[in-house]
Amino acid sequence: MLVKRLTTAPRALLDPDAAEWAAAPEEALALAGTPAEGQVSRYVRSAWKDRAIGAVKEVRVRAAHDGQSVFFRLEWQDAAEDRAHVEGSFPDAAALLFPLDGEAPISMGSSDHPVNAWYWRPDLEETPQNLTARGRGTVKNDVDAGILARSARGDGVWKLVLARALRSAAGGAAVDLLPGAKTSIAVAVWDGGAGERAGLKAFSQSWRELSVET
Amino acid sequence: MAEQATQPRQIAMVFDLNKCIGCQTCSVACKVLWSRNEGQDYQWWCTVNTLPGKGSPKDWETMGGGYENGEPKVGLAPTRSQFGGGWQFNYDEVFYGGKGREVPLHVVGEEPTWGPNWDEDQGAGEYPNAYYFYMPRLCNHCTHPACAEACPRGAMYKRKEDGIVLRDEERCRGYRFCAEACPYKKIYFNYARKVSQHCILCFPRIEQGVAPACARQCPGRLAFVGYMDDPAGPIHKLVNEWKVALPLHPEYGTEPNVFYVPPVGAALINPDGSVAEGTDRIPADYLESLFGPEVHAALATLKGEMAKTRAGGKSDVMDTLIVYHWESLFGPFTRDPATIQWVSEVG
Numbered sequence: 208m209l210v211k212r213l214t215t216a217p218r219a220l221l222d223p224d225a226a227e228w229a230a231a232p233e234e235a236l237a238l239a240g241t242p243a244e245g246q247v248s249r250y251v252r253s254a255w256k257d258r259a260i261g262a263v264k265e266v267r268v269r270a271a272h273d274g275q276s277v278f279f280r281l282e283w284q285d286a287a288e289d290r291a292h293v294e295g296s297f298p299d300a301a302a303l304l305f306p307l308d309g310e311a312p313i314s315m316g317s318s319d320h321p322v323n324a325w326y327w328r329p330d331l332e333e334t335p336q337n338l339t340a341r342g343r344g345t346v347k348n349d350v351d352a353g354i355l356a357r358s359a360r361g362d363g364v365w366k367l368v369l370a371r372a373l374r375s376a377a378g379g380a381a382v383d384l385l386p387g388a389k390t391s392i393a394v395a396v397w398d399g400g401a402g403e404r405a406g407l408k409a410f411s412q413s414w415r416e417l418s419v420e421t
Numbered sequence: 422m423a424e425q426a427t428q429p430r431q432i433a434m435v436f437d438l439n440k441c442i443g444c445q446t447c448s449v450a451c452k453v454l455w456s457r458n459e460g461q462d463y464q465w466w467c468t469v470n471t472l473p474g475k476g477s478p479k480d481w482e483t484m485g486g487g488y489e490n491g492e493p494k495v496g497l498a499p500t501r502s503q504f505g506g507g508w509q510f511n512y513d514e515v516f517y518g519g520k521g522r523e524v525p526l527h528v529v530g531e532e533p534t535w536g537p538n539w540d541e542d543q544g545a546g547e548y549p550n551a552y553y554f555y556m557p558r559l560c561n562h563c564t565h566p567a568c569a570e571a572c573p574r575g576a577m578y579k580r581k582e583d584g585i586v587l588r589d590e591e592r593c594r595g596y597r598f599c600a601e602a603c604p605y606k607k608i609y610f611n612y613a614r615k616v617s618q619h620c621i622l623c624f625p626r627i628e629q630g631v632a633p634a635c636a637r638q639c640p641g642r643l644a645f646v647g648y649m650d651d652p653a654g655p656i657h658k659l660v661n662e663w664k665v666a667l668p669l670h671p672e673y674g675t676e677p678n679v680f681y682v683p684p685v686g687a688a689l690i691n692p693d694g695s696v697a698e699g700t701d702r703i704p705a706d707y708l709e710s711l712f713g714p715e716v717h718a719a720l721a722t723l724k725g726e727m728a729k730t731r732a733g734g735k736s737d738v739m740d741t742l743i744v745y746h747w748e749s750l751f752g753p754f755t756r757d758p759a760t761i762q763w764v765s766e767v768g
Contacts, residue, residue, distance in 0.1 A: 250493040250571035250602045292595060292615050294500035330615075344573040346594070405573055405596040 208234055208392060210270040210277055210384065212420040220271055220278040223359045223366035228280055231269040236394055238264055238409035245314070246406050247344040261409035262398035266301070272419060277384045278370045279303055279325075281394065286363040289399035290329040297399035301367055302326040304393040305382040306414070307339070313393055313414055315340040315406075323349075323381050325369050327356045328399075335369060339380050343406055352377035373419075384419050392417040431564065431584035431649040432622065433656045434636065435666040436557050437682040437742055439723075440643035443541065443555035445469050447635035447644065451559070451620070454634050460613030463507030465537045466620040467559040467635045473545040473707065474553070478503040478606050479535045487567050487604030488674030498600035498610065505535035545707075549694075552702045554684040557644070558669075559635065560607045560620035561677030562586045568619075571602035577617075583648075584678060585622045593617055604673035630756035637751070637758075642744040647752030649678070654752045655741050656680075663738050665719045667712040682742065683708050683716050685723050 211231045213220070219227050240261020246252045262285070269280040281301055289299045304313070307321045316322035318341045327335035337352035353376050359366045375381035382390060391414035397403040451467040470476045478484070478499035486496025501507070508528045514520045544553025562579070566586045569577040576592035577599050579585070588599075595615035600608040608619045623633035631637070636644035647654035649661075659666035659682065666680035686703035688696050701720075708716045726738040741749070748755045 247573035248571050248598060250567065250598055251573060253493045254495040254598075254601065292610075292612050294502065295498075297595075344575070346574070405594070405598070 208268065208270055208415050208417050210272050210417065210419040212386070213271045213273055215273055217273065217275065218370070220273065220276075220280075221355065221357050221368055221370055223280055223282075223357060223368045228269055228271070231271040231280070233267050233269050235265055235267050236411045236415070238266060238394070238396060239412050240409055241406055245343070251406070255407060259401075260403070260407050262401040262403065263396040263409045266394050266396055266409075266411070268394060270417070272373060272384070272386070274386070275373065276370050277373050277419070278368055281367045281369070281396075282361075282364060283396050284364055285396075285398055285400075287398075287400040288329075288360055288365075292330065297397070297402065297404045298328040298330050299365060299399045300326065300328040300397040300404070300408075301365070302338075302395045303369060304395065305417075306391055307379065307382065313410075313412075315343045315346065317342050325352075325354050325371070327358070327367060327369060329358065331356070333357065337377055337381055349380040350377040352381040384417075386419050386421040388419045390417050391415060429581040429584065431678055432562070432627065433584075433647065433649045433660070433678040433680065434633075435645040435656055435659050435680045435682065437643040437645075437666075438554050438556060438684040439682060439742070440641045441469070441555040441557060442641055443469050443471065443538075444640065445538065446638050446640055447557050448537065450634040450638035454623070455621070456609075456618075460611035461609075461618065463501050463504050464609040464611070464618060465504075465506060466607070466609070466618075467557060468537045469555050469557045470538060471541045471544055471553050472556050472711070474540040474543060476558075477505065477535075477537045477539075479505070479539070481606040482670070484606055485604070486602045486606070486673070488565070491674070493567065493571065493602065494604070496601040496604065498597045498608075499606050501612070502534060504537070504609070505533060505539060506537050508533055508536075546702070549690040550702050552686060554686065554703065556669075556681065557635070558605065558607065559679065560586060560622070561605055561669075561675070561679045562622055564676035564678060565674065567602040567604060567673075567675050568599035568608060571598040572596070573598065583622075583624075583627065585624050585627070586619075587621055587624065588617060588619065590614075590616045590618075604670065604675060605677070626758060627754065629758075629761050630754055631758045631761070632751040632754040642747060642750060645750050646754055651752060655749065656752070658737075658741060663722060664715065665722050665738060665742075667715055667719055669711060671713045681712065682723070683712055683719055685720060685727070 215227045243255040266283040303325045305323045311320035311322045321341045324338040335354045335356045338346050339349040340346045354371045357368045375383050393411045395408045395410040397408045448467045456464040468477045484497045546552045576589050593616040632646050636646050645655045647656040666682050668677045689700040726736040729736045730739050
């Protein structure tokens, strides 16, 4: 995946419906549900062993930067708009995952090889969480990395832009995405109305190479 | 602060259901102390329900959770409306708006369909043999807490020094698996703060030698508090020695640490109005469905001890259950909370 360098008005790309996005190539990532047997708690494994996990099957991603900030645009189908923690249901959510070092496993990292996630839910509004993790069940709401979010609803569709300065302001608790950098990226999407939260999600299954255009 | 014990210890409670009058003082004592904050309007960590009845949350015994044959059983997280409560009232109108003589106090907004003691005093049976009793319920601080095992983040945990099950609200990310897994449905999701909450056995009071608020406020003197391993304490005697205090729904597999002395109840009344001595108005099989088959021996012991004292004899069991002096309820937790200078923390 390429983070395309574009020349735009500052923060124009924050808007998911901005015309400028057409200049960034779109990639369709196939998503699969996380396996029930891989869930951390015995209760969750038992409760979800016969249930479908991963309601959302595909997410379309575009990535761009303007030399100052990086923007990721996600679009996925979810007919029901779940915005909040309510009786019987959870908010929809999406996240980007990056390894904080080259060895991190995609399954939320490991004790020696952490990962960094930019995690958004509608109830977090324009301030997504900067998470770090060292394995499943260890996610930590870490140092604020100044990530911004803007979302919009289309026809049964979520559109989301996650944006941040190219250089991490959160020290080691977030990735740098400087021009010329090569790292990896993965994406996860939760359908809150289907009871998805925590490790119950649709994810892009393997690390995808991410390169930031100079 | 209590010193870290080298051996894990367990604080337990016993409620004597022969003495509970359903006054709800315990429910209110807890409510006033712990659950008046944002998102806690519907939370009653201690509830007293009339049995037979649907309880709180409504039909909680059908909501699953716990264990079956050692395996976790799928459960439902009860909804706010199944718990009921948290109603808004027209206080402004009645108390401050000068309309106190025209308008009754009433619920504002959605019509309630259930509450923490909705079916109070309904019970079962037909006159003159209708029957019911009251059961206070709170978190059981189980030895095998299904909630703690269900949480993938370890936000629910059981502490070694006294076995109290607590949550780390900073670690909780609002997944609600704990609420699904608890078979007693005593975990309340705070929709405003997006964390799960439940009875904490008044641990800040326990740490200062003060009994939990529900127990200390109980005018019926029916709530015992103590360590399971204290041979001189009432808990050990009632649960392990005399076996008159039993866990609720032991088949849920979590080994609760709140126990109940089952209600002996009255005898049946014959059609001619005479008392059918030796019979039980509360059906034994109903009590067995709550407490398991051990309830029959417990009831027999209680009846035997009651007969002993009626005949003028002495009974340690009855002396313990009568509670001539309130301190005997609380083991080491008899300190007066008014003697503590609480320092409130900012933030």
